[in-house]
Amino acid sequence: MLYLVHMIVEIPSTMPAEEAARIKAEEKAYSQRLQQEGQWPHLWRVVGEYANYSVFDVESNDALHEALSQLPLFPYMKITVTPLAKHPSSIR
Amino acid sequence: MLYLVHMIVEIPSTMPAEEAARIKAEEKAYSQRLQQEGQWPHLWRVVGEYANYSVFDVESNDALHEALSQLPLFPYMKITVTPLAKHPSSIR
Amino acid sequence: MLYLVHMIVEIPSTMPAEEAARIKAEEKAYSQRLQQEGQWPHLWRVVGEYANYSVFDVESNDALHEALSQLPLFPYMKITVTPLAKHPSSIR
Amino acid sequence: MLYLVHMIVEIPSTMPAEEAARIKAEEKAYSQRLQQEGQWPHLWRVVGEYANYSVFDVESNDALHEALSQLPLFPYMKITVTPLAKHPSSIR
Amino acid sequence: MLYLVHMIVEIPSTMPAEEAARIKAEEKAYSQRLQQEGQWPHLWRVVGEYANYSVFDVESNDALHEALSQLPLFPYMKITVTPLAKHPSSIR
Amino acid sequence: MLYLVHMIVEIPSTMPAEEAARIKAEEKAYSQRLQQEGQWPHLWRVVGEYANYSVFDVESNDALHEALSQLPLFPYMKITVTPLAKHPSSIR
Amino acid sequence: MLYLVHMIVEIPSTMPAEEAARIKAEEKAYSQRLQQEGQWPHLWRVVGEYANYSVFDVESNDALHEALSQLPLFPYMKITVTPLAKHPSSIR
Amino acid sequence: MLYLVHMIVEIPSTMPAEEAARIKAEEKAYSQRLQQEGQWPHLWRVVGEYANYSVFDVESNDALHEALSQLPLFPYMKITVTPLAKHPSSIR
Amino acid sequence: MLYLVHMIVEIPSTMPAEEAARIKAEEKAYSQRLQQEGQWPHLWRVVGEYANYSVFDVESNDALHEALSQLPLFPYMKITVTPLAKHPSSIR
Amino acid sequence: MLYLVHMIVEIPSTMPAEEAARIKAEEKAYSQRLQQEGQWPHLWRVVGEYANYSVFDVESNDALHEALSQLPLFPYMKITVTPLAKHPSSIR
Numbered sequence: 001m002l003y004l005v006h007m008i009v010e011i012p013s014t015m016p017a018e019e020a021a022r023i024k025a026e027e028k029a030y031s032q033r034l035q036q037e038g039q040w041p042h043l044w045r046v047v048g049e050y051a052n053y054s055v056f057d058v059e060s061n062d063a064l065h066e067a068l069s070q071l072p073l074f075p076y077m078k079i080t081v082t083p084l085a086k087h088p089s090s091i092r
Numbered sequence: 093m094l095y096l097v098h099m100i101v102e103i104p105s106t107m108p109a110e111e112a113a114r115i116k117a118e119e120k121a122y123s124q125r126l127q128q129e130g131q132w133p134h135l136w137r138v139v140g141e142y143a144n145y146s147v148f149d150v151e152s153n154d155a156l157h158e159a160l161s162q163l164p165l166f167p168y169m170k171i172t173v174t175p176l177a178k179h180p181s182s183i184r
Numbered sequence: 185m186l187y188l189v190h191m192i193v194e195i196p197s198t199m200p201a202e203e204a205a206r207i208k209a210e211e212k213a214y215s216q217r218l219q220q221e222g223q224w225p226h227l228w229r230v231v232g233e234y235a236n237y238s239v240f241d242v243e244s245n246d247a248l249h250e251a252l253s254q255l256p257l258f259p260y261m262k263i264t265v266t267p268l269a270k271h272p273s274s275i276r
Numbered sequence: 277m278l279y280l281v282h283m284i285v286e287i288p289s290t291m292p293a294e295e296a297a298r299i300k301a302e303e304k305a306y307s308q309r310l311q312q313e314g315q316w317p318h319l320w321r322v323v324g325e326y327a328n329y330s331v332f333d334v335e336s337n338d339a340l341h342e343a344l345s346q347l348p349l350f351p352y353m354k355i356t357v358t359p360l361a362k363h364p365s366s367i368r
Numbered sequence: 369m370l371y372l373v374h375m376i377v378e379i380p381s382t383m384p385a386e387e388a389a390r391i392k393a394e395e396k397a398y399s400q401r402l403q404q405e406g407q408w409p410h411l412w413r414v415v416g417e418y419a420n421y422s423v424f425d426v427e428s429n430d431a432l433h434e435a436l437s438q439l440p441l442f443p444y445m446k447i448t449v450t451p452l453a454k455h456p457s458s459i460r
Numbered sequence: 461m462l463y464l465v466h467m468i469v470e471i472p473s474t475m476p477a478e479e480a481a482r483i484k485a486e487e488k489a490y491s492q493r494l495q496q497e498g499q500w501p502h503l504w505r506v507v508g509e510y511a512n513y514s515v516f517d518v519e520s521n522d523a524l525h526e527a528l529s530q531l532p533l534f535p536y537m538k539i540t541v542t543p544l545a546k547h548p549s550s551i552r
Numbered sequence: 553m554l555y556l557v558h559m560i561v562e563i564p565s566t567m568p569a570e571e572a573a574r575i576k577a578e579e580k581a582y583s584q585r586l587q588q589e590g591q592w593p594h595l596w597r598v599v600g601e602y603a604n605y606s607v608f609d610v611e612s613n614d615a616l617h618e619a620l621s622q623l624p625l626f627p628y629m630k631i632t633v634t635p636l637a638k639h640p641s642s643i644r
Numbered sequence: 645m646l647y648l649v650h651m652i653v654e655i656p657s658t659m660p661a662e663e664a665a666r667i668k669a670e671e672k673a674y675s676q677r678l679q680q681e682g683q684w685p686h687l688w689r690v691v692g693e694y695a696n697y698s699v700f701d702v703e704s705n706d707a708l709h710e711a712l713s714q715l716p717l718f719p720y721m722k723i724t725v726t727p728l729a730k731h732p733s734s735i736r
Numbered sequence: 737m738l739y740l741v742h743m744i745v746e747i748p749s750t751m752p753a754e755e756a757a758r759i760k761a762e763e764k765a766y767s768q769r770l771q772q773e774g775q776w777p778h779l780w781r782v783v784g785e786y787a788n789y790s791v792f793d794v795e796s797n798d799a800l801h802e803a804l805s806q807l808p809l810f811p812y813m814k815i816t817v818t819p820l821a822k823h824p825s826s827i828r
Numbered sequence: 829m830l831y832l833v834h835m836i837v838e839i840p841s842t843m844p845a846e847e848a849a850r851i852k853a854e855e856k857a858y859s860q861r862l863q864q865e866g867q868w869p870h871l872w873r874v875v876g877e878y879a880n881y882s883v884f885d886v887e888s889n890d891a892l893h894e895a896l897s898q899l900p901l902f903p904y905m906k907i908t909v910t911p912l913a914k915h916p917s918s919i920r
Binding site for chain 4: 186213226237274
Binding site: 003026060064 | 185186187244246247248249250252267268269270
């Protein structure tokens with residue numbers, strides 16, 4: 001099941017640089033694992049912003065919340081979730 | 093080059109049913125042609141809305157405007173375009 | 185799987201009264217069928233508005249869009265869908 | 277009497293982790309007591325957000341404010357309250 | 369129980385003048401009845417707008433919706449309801 | 461002359477508890493004085509929020525600004541003022 | 553007493569040209585009378601919009617609503633009123 | 645003097661096609677005249693929208709309003725004007 | 737040339753009181769100089785807010801930015817500028 | 829390919845003055861290099877704001893994100909990107 005997820009990252013300017021770098025590295029590793037497992041088929045950077053649009057393919061709402069709330073950057077993100085369905089004109 | 097495009101369709105309630113049906117059929121044919129040509133790799137229905145999120149893959153801003161402004165439903169759409177770039181964590 | 189759905193109804197003032205009454209009757213019958221089938225466990229009126237908050241319990245995003253887009257009043261509604269997950273503090 | 281309550285939690289990043297954990301534990305205990313007492317029949321997690329939608333069933337506006345303002349996380353919440361009424365199509 | 373109610377009136381410009389006048393007269397009579405019955409203790413005009421702020425004093429959410437949805441101008445109003453509680457500093 | 465005043469209080473989480481308590485006590489005393497003097501006829505708590513809706517009855521815009529800007533909590537408030545006039549349907 | 557008033561004019565495209573011209577002429581005459589009487593000391597056009605910012609100098613909220621609601625274009629205006637007070641740094 | 649001007653065009657769906665075509669032709673001729681005269685140095689299409697961003701170079705606010713309000717499509721446009729100044733880092 | 741300027745002041749609560757008082761005194765002196773020079777003909781307090789509406793009368797956009805960006809409180813202000821033109825109904 | 833880019837700068841008030849000055853100097857040097865290279869043809873100051881509107885001329889979305897995300901002030905900016913296309917009435 002597909003969801004469009006918009007993530008805006010706002011890391012407090014008071015966070016020490018090393019801590020920010022550590023969390024970002026964990027975030028990259030975590031997201032690449034989910035991508036390899038097929039839960040996170042699309043991850044695009046929004047031009048000009050520290051934000052992304054992603055498409056998740058998971059079993060349920062609960063599975064999606066589990067995946068998102070485990071993101072190391074989750075506490076520093078503003079996330080919006082839009083559930084997607086098959087479009088009648090889509091050829092896929 | 094990728095763009096996320098959000099399209100909200102608002103057909104005036106005063107439009108005769110046959111005219112609406114004709115335009116929708118043209119829209120479907122047009123969109124499926126662009127999908128087959130690879131310009132429109134993703135087309136998803138937003139659950140609960142007469143709207144879609146799409147991803148376009150085209151050569152330039154001008155090419156995208158050309159593709160969108162030729163949509164038969166274009167005069168009845170509220171469209172928002174978000175340019176996308178490669179995300180540093182994406183495995184694609 | 186649960187979704188919170190907010191529906192604001194805006195019937196054009198130009199619609200003849202009988203047509204509006206007919207569609208509303210169809211809407212009531214349709215919604216009560218889905219309620220009896222268990223897809224629509226909660227339906228509440230927003231005080232002071234021609235709007236409702238509902239909770240749907242369906243198999244997937246596609247199932248939800250199917251249920252919503254078949255609403256007789258669908259063309260006259262502004263719908264927002266919020267996917268819900270189990271809350272860690274919920275005793276249910 | 278029913279109310280839909282939307283709670284967005286924003287704990288300051290400067291709060292020490294133990295203090296945050298303590299308040300969250302108190303919050304869980306408090307909310308589960310109200311749920312057992314029947315004042316808080318529904319508590320759902322908004323997918324992707326540190327937020328919930330809840331339904332409260334209380335005697336009056338004052339009773340609702342009493343229940344909400346006693347939430348241990350109240351000082352760190354953005355709360356919106358929507359009074360609900362019986363929907364003419366509801367089969368409950 | 370008190371509620372602050374904000375009502376913005378938008379009568380379609382296509383409505384014949386006599387019909388508008390008739391509905392407004394019915395609205396005035398209806399609102400003055402509720403005021404005399406004590407359900408509508410305050411009714412103020414928002415300066416510069418065809419809108420009002422009112423305070424209703426009714427038994428329940430359902431009673432409020434009943435009172436508001438029976439307003440002759442209800443189909444032409446955008447209504448927002450804010451439930452009120454006793455303020456700890458109020459001397460009333 | 462009447463004004464509807466909406467006050468949202470946001471005390472910085474970094475303020476020491478005693479200082480906050482002191483200011484709140486001053487606020488309560490100040491507001492009760494104005495209420496007794498008849499300048500502040502209505503003060504209601506917005507359910508679920510650290511906010512209030514009030515009605516002020518003062519001589520002029522300047523008098524209202526004087527009253528509001530002297531509120532001990534003024535520096536920590538987001539205030540919106542709506543001038544009110546007599547409603548043609550009001551029986552008061 | 554001073555108020556800043558923002559008026560956005562939206563005349564329905566369905567209104568016959570002569571009727572629109574007549575109302576605009578009445579509006580001009582009415583506004584120039586109030587200006588000569590000193591109630592409307594400032595009237596400025598917002599560049600690029602069929603809108604204006606005005607300053608009114610009147611006795612009370614009720615007087616302002618009387619002046620505004622008598623504007624021939626009142627039914628076709630979105631008006632926002634901001635009450636003004638003397639600024640402590642103003643040399644006037 | 646430079647201004648950034650954002651123009652969103654909304655032609656009513658009820659306008660006959662020939663009338664719309666005539667006004668659009670007048671708009672094109674008018675805008676190209678101003679461009680040739682140097683008042684309108686930049687005119688760009690917003691991708692996916694019946695809207696443009698333009699830069700005007702005119703003597704004064706009044707000159708800008710004169711130029712904009714004479715646009716044949718002016719009655720069907722939502723225009724926002726942002727005055728621009730020389731940027732300290734600009735090499736022009 | 738006239739501009740309406742809306743200034744909302746937000747001084748961080750962490751700024752020492754003396755520093756805030758010093759900047760405010762500089763602001764008052766600076767603004768009164770510009771008023772005496774005729775660049776700042778109107779300065780009004782927005783009732784209930786630490787904000788003002790002003791009218792500036794300056795030669796150009798650049799002159800206005802120069803005047804505003806030199807405000808001692810500039811770093812702590814949210815400023816919105818609306819260029820004004822002569823209104824066809826204004827008697828001034 | 830052209831993009832309109834709106835940049836609002838918000839440097840935290842807690843940042844030491846020297847550090848802010850250093851970053852601003854780096855920003856100026858970086859932006860002037862891109863201007864000289866032709867990637868940044870227009871850079872205008874928004875009157876009254878610590879913000880600019882710019883036009884970028886780059887090969888692709890990715891090139892634009894590269895240019896923007898390398899801005900020394902990038903972490904302290906709110907950036908909005910609007911892709912532009914040739915306008916059918918433009919004489920350029």
